[in-house]
Amino acid sequence: MRRMISSAALMLALTIAGCDKNEEPKVPANPETPGTPTAPADRPIIFTTAIAATRSPQLEADGSGTFTAGDTFTLYAHDGNGASAALDYTIGATALYWREIAFAQEGERINLAACYPKQTLDKGAFDFTVTQSPDGDLLLVTGKEAAVGSEQPVELTFRHAMHRLTVQVEIEDESVDAASVEILCSAHASGRFDLATGTCSLHDSKETFSVTKPEGNILLYPQPTDRVSLEVHAGEATKQWTLSELAPKQDELESGKELTVKLTVRDGKILFAGMTIEGWGNQGTVDGEIIL
Known part of the structure; x- marks a missing residue:
């Protein structure tokens, strides 16, 4: 378009x-x-x-x-x-x-x-x-x-109205096949919108979304980052955490914005390479590399 x-x-x-x-x-x-x-x-x-x-x-x-x-x-x-x-x-x-x-x-x-x-x-x-x-x-x-x-x-x-979570996994390990990458994201997936006030409230239930490739976009309800969990499988390596653990200064996933999580697989480990929020609206930046 x-x-x-x-x-x-x-x-x-x-x-x-x-x-x-x-x-x-x-x-x-x-x-x-x-x-x-x-x-x-x-x-x-x-x-x-x-x-x-x-x-x-x-x-x-x-x-x-x-x-x-x-x-x-x-x-x-x-x-x-x-x-x-x-x-x-x-x-x-x-x-x-x-x-x-x-x-x-x-x-x-x-x-x-x-x-x-x-x-x-x-x-x-x-x-x-x-x-x-x-x-x-x-x-x-x-x-x-x-x-x-x-x-x-x-x-x-x-x-x-939603937030777009983008996960990018860069493979720098010859023993890991890109086809083995799986990204799982668990979060609130339903709620109620009020057009008169422009507000929404979350329902209690959660859903797990799956991406079976090294890069993918996941649409999420705006919600606190401590309610969103991310799990990544790459070869024999696996890691799970909440978004609040990765970005403690980011309390909320905001409507109309995009959070990008960059991961690197190296030496059998998944490395956190940083997060940026861009594209739909700039919410901030979290930089750094953390060995998970």
Whole structure:
């Protein structure tokens, strides 16, 4: 997926092909009185959708990309008085007008949130289980305000809800075959997201994810590092530890960021070669080599 921003006008006949984020949206004239502006409630809500280091059917290596026609996300509108509305919005197909958000009054501002893939909401919240499949990632927009009746596009920038753990094992031992490398990661894999507050809570259960090659990415819920264990097998060598043991200054795996753990197999031992957090957002650096 190329890093770009696509614009989606929420009108039945409009597609997103060739749209530009800076293109001035056209407000349709009132059909009953040609030449006069359309009433605010009858104006389409125009979105531009951007993906900041995020997931879509087409994705760059750094996690950035764009949505394409046919992608569907869940849009959640709410105000400070408990009123809310939720709907599934399909890029290039859904038409949404301000009048369809019943509680929204012209001149007021409302809050918008969104998630991809689409979810079934319960008062703005939903349960989600992360997997290592294409649908295991979750994209969120929270805390976005919009002026009711505005003709200006509402820009939705989706961000990763999960953390990406990358483990790299460099083999410097001729007696160890790369095919023997196995990486096991045990962590909380499910929780509940609240789109209204932009927060999530972890469920108690854990799951173990496996990577059977010297380098791999593992999607994880944001969680304390002392709840995440990593076990590496390489030939006859084996080592298990928690992430908090490796990086005592890192208390949490943060949403939308990437932690890279670098290991070296040498002389029958697995050596810890350092950890860096980069790509999705810089959380810090832990350097050094530790013989495990």
